[in-house]
Amino acid sequence: MSRYSIEEFIKQTEQVDKGEGFFELETPRMLEVNLDGQVWAKAGSMVAYHGEMRFVREGILEHGLGTAFKKALTGEGASLMKANGRGKLYLADSGKKIVILKLQNDSIFINGNDLLAFEPSIKWKIKLMKRIAGMMAGGLFNVYCEGTGMIAFTTHYEPLTLRVTPGQPVITDPNATVAWSGNLQPVIQTDISFKTFLGRGSGESIQMRFEGDGFVVVQPYEEVYMNSKQG
Template identity: 40%
Template sequence: MRTTFQDLGERESADAFSLQNAQLLKVELRDVTIQAKLGSMVAYQGDVSFEHAGMGGVGRFMKKALTGEGQRLMKVSGTGEVFLADTAQYVHLVHLEDDQLTVSGESLLAFDDGIDWDVERVKGASGVMGAGLFNTILKGTGWVALLTDGTPMVLDVASAPTFADAQAVVAWSAGVQTSLKTEFKAKNLIGRGSGETLQMAFSGAGWVLVQPSEGRPTVPTDGSGGGLGGLLGQ
């Protein structure tokens, strides 16, 4: 049989997390457990098990329920390889070394299970509701896989006053402080309209990752469908 698949084979890596291409992540489960976005598994090889990942405490459960931040997660463990993706979005890897990363919940694909996480409101957003105003804080050492809708850019926060649409912000590093800026004069000029009068302001030392999109529409699921969502339930 003739094919054109010669360059599409699996790519080997010494790292537990590695990109097979720009939109597909491979995780080597060498006695490693990860947490991944529920429904993001597209293939696996070996003896791999999947289970629902709990919220890890009442406090985090209540924050998620009240804010809507974060994704339903699954724990993946065993011996083998698991391949993860989400609607052909681009995948980017960050390795934390006793460090901190703040991520929009929709942009979080997977992370080492040993990394601690919590949900936090953007500074200055008290009494304000909206997408992007609650984010997931990841702390510790290990791999984190992020998703972007399109090719993102990294902005150096220390180089100039930096502002972005909250829905376009993917993640930012430790050392970056956030606040909110409201610009009513820009009501009909920025992004999709009046929703972008609320902007995030960044200061300090570090970087912010911004995607060329305000995010893809979220399709709600009740866990009753096919695939792992149906198997693992809520």
């Protein structure tokens, strides 16, 4: 078989069942959902499927937040879709790496833009970070997930998890913060001198301060979200 033949390419990249269950990492940046029922997924994340499926888009802001915040949030980041049916569903988000977690009566906060998919057994609700709302263009909301079931979220490049222990707070850049344990409540703080160090001429540097006992997941990338006012 020729090294660069179509047959060799198919052999190297062909989908292979790994038998891992409901969620499988088909590649580090492609999630396979073995669907028999329903799954929640980020709107626009479907890249392929086979079987019988029906997709319904749903604005997550209908779950408890008023219309006042709708304009401040991006359309993509503020929407989920429900996939119903049977078959194999393939999800991806801008080539970002995918992390799969199986919650066992656990809870976790995930940045609304980074949540890729989760089982319907997971209870979820939106948490708006009001202090940030007036300072940042986006990344204003997080999804609190709890219960037992599978969750998939995405990161730009490899994630790093930092332990938060009593007396040892962790401070992060909101644009690089992906997720944190459900028992932690970050405090938003500003650092005027820090923005000078970064060479940012306008606005204060906004930071998230985590204190207590838990963890926070960061990525080596500052994700900047555009809102509707900025086009």
